[in-house]
Amino acid sequence: MTITADTPNASPGTVAQLRTFIRRNPTIIIGSALLAAMAVIAIIAPWIAGDPQFMVPVDRLQPPSAAHWFGTDPLGRDVYARAVYGARISLVVGLSVAILAIVIGLTIGLAAGYYRKLDNVLMRFMDGLMAIPGILLAIALVSLNKASVGIVVIAIAIPEIPRVVRLVRSVVLTTREQPFIEAAVGGGSRSLKIILRHIVPSTIAPLIVQATYITASAILTESALSFLGAGVPPEVPTWGNMIASSRLLLARAPWTIFFPGTCLALVVLAVNLLGDGLRDRLDPRLARRM
Amino acid sequence: MTAYIVRRLLAMLPVMAIVALFVFLLLHLAPGDPAAIMAGDNATPDNIAQIRQKLGLDEPIWKQFLVWIVSLAHGNLGNSMFWGDPVTTLIAQRAEPTISLAITTIGVAIIIAVFLGVVAAANAGTGIDRFVMGFAVMGFSVPVFVVGYLLIFLFAIELKWLPVQGYTPIAEGILPWLRNLVLPSVALGLAYVALIARITRATMLDVLSEDYMRTARAKGVASAPLLLKHALKNAAVPIVTVIGIGVALLIGGVVITETVFNIPGIGRLVVDAIARRDYPIIQGVIMVFSGVYVLVNLLVDLSYTFFDPRIRY
Numbered sequence: 001m002t003i004t005a006d007t008p009n010a011s012p013g014t015v016a017q018l019r020t021f022i023r024r025n026p027t028i029i030i031g032s033a034l035l036a037a038m039a040v041i042a043i044i045a046p047w048i049a050g051d052p053q054f055m056v057p058v059d060r061l062q063p064p065s066a067a068h069w070f071g072t073d074p075l076g077r078d079v080y081a082r083a084v085y086g087a088r089i090s091l092v093v094g095l096s097v098a099i100l101a102i103v104i105g106l107t108i109g110l111a112a113g114y115y116r117k118l119d120n121v122l123m124r125f126m127d128g129l130m131a132i133p134g135i136l137l138a139i140a141l142v143s144l145n146k147a148s149v150g151i152v153v154i155a156i157a158i159p160e161i162p163r164v165v166r167l168v169r170s171v172v173l174t175t176r177e178q179p180f181i182e183a184a185v186g187g188g189s190r191s192l193k194i195i196l197r198h199i200v201p202s203t204i205a206p207l208i209v210q211a212t213y214i215t216a217s218a219i220l221t222e223s224a225l226s227f228l229g230a231g232v233p234p235e236v237p238t239w240g241n242m243i244a245s246s247r248l249l250l251a252r253a254p255w256t257i258f259f260p261g262t263c264l265a266l267v268v269l270a271v272n273l274l275g276d277g278l279r280d281r282l283d284p285r286l287a288r289r290m
Numbered sequence: 291m292t293a294y295i296v297r298r299l300l301a302m303l304p305v306m307a308i309v310a311l312f313v314f315l316l317l318h319l320a321p322g323d324p325a326a327i328m329a330g331d332n333a334t335p336d337n338i339a340q341i342r343q344k345l346g347l348d349e350p351i352w353k354q355f356l357v358w359i360v361s362l363a364h365g366n367l368g369n370s371m372f373w374g375d376p377v378t379t380l381i382a383q384r385a386e387p388t389i390s391l392a393i394t395t396i397g398v399a400i401i402i403a404v405f406l407g408v409v410a411a412a413n414a415g416t417g418i419d420r421f422v423m424g425f426a427v428m429g430f431s432v433p434v435f436v437v438g439y440l441l442i443f444l445f446a447i448e449l450k451w452l453p454v455q456g457y458t459p460i461a462e463g464i465l466p467w468l469r470n471l472v473l474p475s476v477a478l479g480l481a482y483v484a485l486i487a488r489i490t491r492a493t494m495l496d497v498l499s500e501d502y503m504r505t506a507r508a509k510g511v512a513s514a515p516l517l518l519k520h521a522l523k524n525a526a527v528p529i530v531t532v533i534g535i536g537v538a539l540l541i542g543g544v545v546i547t548e549t550v551f552n553i554p555g556i557g558r559l560v561v562d563a564i565a566r567r568d569y570p571i572i573q574g575v576i577m578v579f580s581g582v583y584v585l586v587n588l589l590v591d592l593s594y595t596f597f598d599p600r601i602r603y
Contacts, residue, residue, distance in 0.1 A: 128308025131580040135542035136560065140316050140572050143564050144327055220433050224546050227435050230564045243435060247550075250439055251447045258443075261436035269431035276427065 025281065031274030038267055042087040049084040052077065052237040061253045071255040073246060079256055082237040083263050089238040090219050090267055093153055097218035098211040100157040105164025106203065110195055112165060113172025123169070126162040134159030135221060139230045147233050156221045160214050167210055171203045205282040212275030216268050223264050239264045291595075298588050302581075307359070309580045313573050314358050318351060328371065328567045341371070345570075367574035372566045377574035381556055387457045388544060388555035391478065394471045395540060399479035400486060400533065407490025407529075408517055414495060422487060429484030434543045438477035438550035445473060455552040474551040478543045482536050489532040493525035500524075526597035534590030541579050 022029050041048070060076035062068055070079035112122040134156075141155035175181065176199065184194050225231035226240025227247075234241050239260035246256035325342040326333065342348050346357060361368065367377035410422035446454040452473055458466040497503065498521055506520050548557035556575055563571035594601045 124304060125308055128305050128312060131305055131309055131584050132312060132576055133538055133541040133579050133583065135545060136572070136576045136579060137312075137316075139545075139560065139564055140313070140569075140576060143567060143572065144317065144569070216431070221542075223433055224435070224542070227433075228546065228549060228561050228564065243439070247439075250443060254443055257436075257439050261433070261439065265428075265432040265436060268433075269427065272427055272431050 025277050027273045028277030028281070031270045031272070031277060034266065034270035035274060038087050038270065039091060041084055042091050045084045045088060049081040050078055052081040052085040053235065054078070054081075061249065061256070063253075064255055070259040071253065073242065073256050074249060074253070075245075079242070079259055082242055083239070083260050085237040086239040086242065086260060086263060087267070089149065089232065089236065090222065090264070093149065093156070093222040094215040094219040094267075094271070096153045097157045097160065097222075098214040100153060101160035101164055101214050102207055102211055104157070105161045106168050106200075106207065108161070109165040109168025109203075110172060110199065113169040114176065114191065114195055114199070119169075122165070126165050129159070130162040132159065135224060138221060138225055139228065142225060142230045147231065149232050149236075152222060152225060152231055156218050156225075160217070164207070164210060164214075167206055168203050171206060172199055175199050175202050209275060209279045209282055212271055212278060216271040216275065219264070219268050219271065295592065298591070302584050302588065305584055306577075306581060309577065310359060310362055311355075313576050314355055317569060317573070318354070328569055330567060344371075362577065367577060368570040370563075370568055370571050372563075372568045372571075377570050380559060380571065381574060381578055384554060384556050384559050386459060386555075387553045388548070388557060390457075390460065390467065390471060391474055391544060391547065391553065391555065392540060394468075395475040395479040395482065396533075398475055399482040402479075403483040403486035404490050404522070404529070406483070406487040408494055408522060410487070410491040411494030411498060412513075412517055414491075419491075422491070426484040426488050429480045432480070434477055434481070434546045435550050437480055438474070438547060441473045441477055442550075457551075457553045457555070470551075470553075474547050474553060477550065478540065478547040481539055481543065485536045485539065486529065486532060490525065490529050493528045494521055497521045497525045523597060527594055527601075530590050530593055530597065534587045537583055537586045541583060 054077060056072070056076040058076065059068075059072050060074055062072040064071045068078050068080060070083055073079055073082070108122060108126075112119045112126075137159050138152075138155035141158070142151055145151045181194060181198055184198055189197075222231060223238065223240035223243075226234075226238045227244045229244060231240055232238055234245065242260040243257050246253060250257055325338045325345065325347050329337045329341050346354055349357070365378065367381075369376055370380055373380060406422045406425070410419045413419050442454055445451050453470055456470055458470050460467045494517075503516070503521060506516055511520065544555070545557035545560055547553070548555045549561050552558075556578070560572060560575045563569075563575075
């Protein structure tokens, strides 16, 4: 949203202003460009890569070549095709977890911050949830259900909720003391209207920043769950699954591990750069501290 | 101070009770029959009934929760479905490698991270600063297992300087013990280093702009003691706080690192339990790790008085 706010329509000097924006926000530009490239690759996967499940057992563990750019895996599948399709799962999981955690966290956070009676109970529950290591909670949730992308998304989102709740609650607590809220209460607005019209808008900027960090951490957690055998089913091409299926072949076929590993690191790096850049622009108070 | 510590320890109880409630609910609110899930795909109805009875799943839910809480209060985490042994025994048997890995990682990470953060802050805006911060963003972005395999490939397979995998108990000598821990500690500690280095740089920058720092500089304090004694000690409270919060990162990382480096610790115990659907182990390890996390953060709070005598409890 701020990106468009800074790129004016067709006024004179648009190019110059765009150039200034790029110079001042290199991390936003690099991060979003990398991410956009990955998203395009994920979308056009069927056109730029072959079948990720197609096995040619005689061709297994081939080093990178013209026919197989990233080599082949222990079952003779094309590592390039699987890496390209892997981008789909990573991005979908990362984004879905961020949306789910923000929506639930925002609701609970608003309730805790605005209705003081609920606050104590809700925050104690959040403290307890926060003490549980996220990855273990996700492992427990996934291992009790049939492994699927949906379950993985829910399992990763739940441990992220308390952090969103705390953030939203702290914004609500400072906002509700502002004179304009008092005016709205005095003017007879209903609570729901006050929350939606006057309080929610001030949570948006910090939540956008938080969403990028949740996305980055969700992509990492998804890959870790796949790697540990507690993620999406092993035949689905995800970067974590690819590394897991080759983990005993590091010395013989390092490409089966390092190509998906590099993809993973690049996506997370892109999201982190975008997040740092957005934080610097949207939340100057935090930017000074980190 | 003692009264405060006692009060804080007592305050741990409700948090741990809520953790216990979550762990309990996980098993019971999962769609489908937990006994059937644990029995696996080829189970007979007899197997399932047996598991249900063994775990007390045929009792009413409030009674099951009471039994779970009471046995937790007795330090009993139940028995493993696969091994039959008490979960507490299994965890105790595998504690040494995990504690060793955690201690070496935290030790090395704090030293490296604080050094990097101080150097970056002292050279703010220069190439050194940008390099350290760039390294920090990378550290957050590369998954633990990718770093682990990269390190194994370079230092164990190609250069043959260090062992590929495994763990040597400390009783067999400090040096072999350390040799096995170098690579896993670096892999596990990378994200932790990034986290601590960033907060160190940020708080150091805040402190360095304070008036008392200008005074110290003006009266001729040399730059090393200036940075370490005057600035770093004043910057310590936020740094220690992040060290405590970051323990969560380490706990998650331990599970992955032990798998990559084949270390027979508590993390490995959980991962093996996933494949066997040995749910009591997963529950037990969650309880223990959550307890450690809460306890570490209590220690962090207590350490504030040491760094900032103005804080009193």
